[in-house]
Amino acid sequence: MQVETQTDAVAPAQPITRGETTWSAPPSKAPCSSCHLREICLPSGLTAAEMQPLDGLLFGRRSVKEGQAVFHEGDVFQYLYAVRSGTFKSVVTMTNGREQVTGFDMAGELMGLDSVATGRHGSTAIALEDADICSIPYGHLSDLACTNRGLQQLVSRLMSHEIVREHGQMALLGTMNADERVSAFLLNISRRLKARGYSAREFHLRMTRADIGSFLGMNLETVSRTLSDFQQRGLLEVRRKHVRIVDHDGLTRTFEARVG
Amino acid sequence: MQVETQTDAVAPAQPITRGETTWSAPPSKAPCSSCHLREICLPSGLTAAEMQPLDGLLFGRRSVKEGQAVFHEGDVFQYLYAVRSGTFKSVVTMTNGREQVTGFDMAGELMGLDSVATGRHGSTAIALEDADICSIPYGHLSDLACTNRGLQQLVSRLMSHEIVREHGQMALLGTMNADERVSAFLLNISRRLKARGYSAREFHLRMTRADIGSFLGMNLETVSRTLSDFQQRGLLEVRRKHVRIVDHDGLTRTFEARVG
DNA sequence: CGATTCCTTGAGGCATCTCAAGGCAAGTGG
DNA sequence: CCACTTGCCTTGAGATGCCTCAAGGAATCG
Numbered sequence: 001m002q003v004e005t006q007t008d009a010v011a012p013a014q015p016i017t018r019g020e021t022t023w024s025a026p027p028s029k030a031p032c033s034s035c036h037l038r039e040i041c042l043p044s045g046l047t048a049a050e051m052q053p054l055d056g057l058l059f060g061r062r063s064v065k066e067g068q069a070v071f072h073e074g075d076v077f078q079y080l081y082a083v084r085s086g087t088f089k090s091v092v093t094m095t096n097g098r099e100q101v102t103g104f105d106m107a108g109e110l111m112g113l114d115s116v117a118t119g120r121h122g123s124t125a126i127a128l129e130d131a132d133i134c135s136i137p138y139g140h141l142s143d144l145a146c147t148n149r150g151l152q153q154l155v156s157r158l159m160s161h162e163i164v165r166e167h168g169q170m171a172l173l174g175t176m177n178a179d180e181r182v183s184a185f186l187l188n189i190s191r192r193l194k195a196r197g198y199s200a201r202e203f204h205l206r207m208t209r210a211d212i213g214s215f216l217g218m219n220l221e222t223v224s225r226t227l228s229d230f231q232q233r234g235l236l237e238v239r240r241k242h243v244r245i246v247d248h249d250g251l252t253r254t255f256e257a258r259v260g
Numbered sequence: 261m262q263v264e265t266q267t268d269a270v271a272p273a274q275p276i277t278r279g280e281t282t283w284s285a286p287p288s289k290a291p292c293s294s295c296h297l298r299e300i301c302l303p304s305g306l307t308a309a310e311m312q313p314l315d316g317l318l319f320g321r322r323s324v325k326e327g328q329a330v331f332h333e334g335d336v337f338q339y340l341y342a343v344r345s346g347t348f349k350s351v352v353t354m355t356n357g358r359e360q361v362t363g364f365d366m367a368g369e370l371m372g373l374d375s376v377a378t379g380r381h382g383s384t385a386i387a388l389e390d391a392d393i394c395s396i397p398y399g400h401l402s403d404l405a406c407t408n409r410g411l412q413q414l415v416s417r418l419m420s421h422e423i424v425r426e427h428g429q430m431a432l433l434g435t436m437n438a439d440e441r442v443s444a445f446l447l448n449i450s451r452r453l454k455a456r457g458y459s460a461r462e463f464h465l466r467m468t469r470a471d472i473g474s475f476l477g478m479n480l481e482t483v484s485r486t487l488s489d490f491q492q493r494g495l496l497e498v499r500r501k502h503v504r505i506v507d508h509d510g511l512t513r514t515f516e517a518r519v520g
Numbered sequence: 521c522g523a524t525t526c527c528t529t530g531a532g533g534c535a536t537c538t539c540a541a542g543g544c545a546a547g548t549g550g
Numbered sequence: 551c552c553a554c555t556t557g558c559c560t561t562g563a564g565a566t567g568c569c570t571c572a573a574g575g576a577a578t579c580g
Binding site for chain 2: 098163
């Protein structure tokens with residue numbers, strides 16, 4: 001649709017140059033079975049036996065600097081990328097140039113699942129802070145899945161899960177007002193941070209108001225106003241990117257308000 | 261999330277009762293390789309050799325009456341359903357009871373891909389007219405995929421394609437105004453009908469204004485007004501559900517209007 | 521310290537929603 | 551065959567929630 005920059009996908013083996021930045025950190029390789037993310041990442045739910053062939057792939061690890069793209073929309077698709085640390089945003093660009101943030105990815109989440117359909121990346125993934133990723137060669141993964149039932153089902157489940165997530169986001173964009181969108185967003189971030197061992201009550205947003213606005217289908221000023229309003233109502237404390245959820249239940253009740 | 265009716269998935273073998281309706285038409289069975297939809301449906305892109313095991317599954321065919329659900333959100337997931345004829349809408353219900361139409365499905369399209377993640381259907385599929393479907397036992401399909409590389413990749417591609425489609429819908433819901441949404445919708449329907457051998461210029465909408473509105477994130481009155489406005493501008497002729505596209509290029513230009 | 525990016529807040533406008541009324545088409549029952 | 555019901559669509563008028571435009575402040579960086 002909107003292929004502009006036709007860069008290659010990021011290869012884990014040798015550092016390559018993209019635009020002005022060079023992949024600095026030397027790629028290291030490590031097995032899934034000893035990864036601290038194994039419970040929430042790709043191998044989640046696999047038996048030790050099923051995980052073993054994954055180890056054979058020895059996914060390359062890379063660091064990504066804030067603002068840098070892991071892949072661009074239109075790039076040839078070779079790798080899925082698992083987030084090891086840091087936060088990413090996924091952006092799609094429409095033919096008329098407008099952009100939409102379709103999601104934010106955190107540790108253990110997989111980026112690039114939208115690329116399998118066409119063989120080219122369907123979105124751009126940008127690091128919102130310095131981050132680390134695993135490059136997963138999709139061809140090899142697909143090979144393994146041929147003989148590994150658990151792995152095959154896993155990939156299917158991950159894709160299906162992404163579809164379910166996007167259904168929810170469509171419902172948000174289609175039916176919710178500003179208050180509901182913002183509290184849904186905050187509660188979602190909170191839940192995911194908690195699942196990763198961080199505080200569910202207090203955290204730093206890694207994305208700008210503009211990113212949040214794009215993701216939620218509203219403009220950045222409205223995001224800002226809504227956050228200020230939540231603060232005044234005693235639901236949370238906000239100071240720029242720092243958020244402390246004061247009244248979790250109150251935030252949750254935002255949704256019931258309109259239907260009563 | 262919102263499991264209410266806990267009915268079984270529709271089994272192709274013996275007629276079952278759902279609510280007040282009974283599956284009337286006797287299920288027939290037929291191979292994919294002789295199906296008139298084989299080019300645009302599940303087996304699309306498979307070689308003859310790869311398609312052969314699919315034939316072994318002999319998918320059960322069923323008819324579905326207008327207004328009837330093929331499956332409900334929360335139902336145990338056993339089958340994917342391929343549309344043979346007719347049109348369906350997919351609906352998700354949020355905890356507060358609000359509903360969102362997440363898509364419309366036409367001949368050759370697969371319903372239920374969002375169910376693989378959880379083992380339960382993530383949406384409800386409702387026939388918008390009398391229709392026919394194929395029931396595809398997902399467990400068997402998954403078995404086959406273990407030994408059939410092409411089939412495995414096919415299922416992955418189909419899921420990925422659904423993710424891409426939903427990215428587009430999120431962009432629509434997140435960035436477009438009423439005019440853009442409605443023309444995007446009409447052009448999408450037109451393109452899909454054309455791909456199925458129907459006229460791209462003139463067609464019957466099978467869904468209500470409320471369905472369209474839910475899908476597009478606007479209310480039914482605004483859909484109606486936008487269509488009337490398009491008619492006044494000479495872009496199309498509308499009379500209730502009958503639509504004739506008069507100025508296809510003019511509709512397309514709706515998108516550029518706001519950015520140029 | 522200046523430049524830049526990001527965030528906040530205000531004021532006014534407008535696109536869309538809400539509420540309401542009426543018309544059309546199809547189905548139903550007498 | 552007609553009266554009645556029902557569901558769907560259209561149109562109007564007024565309300566409003568969010569956007570747009572604008573200005574200024576706060577944090578970050580070179």
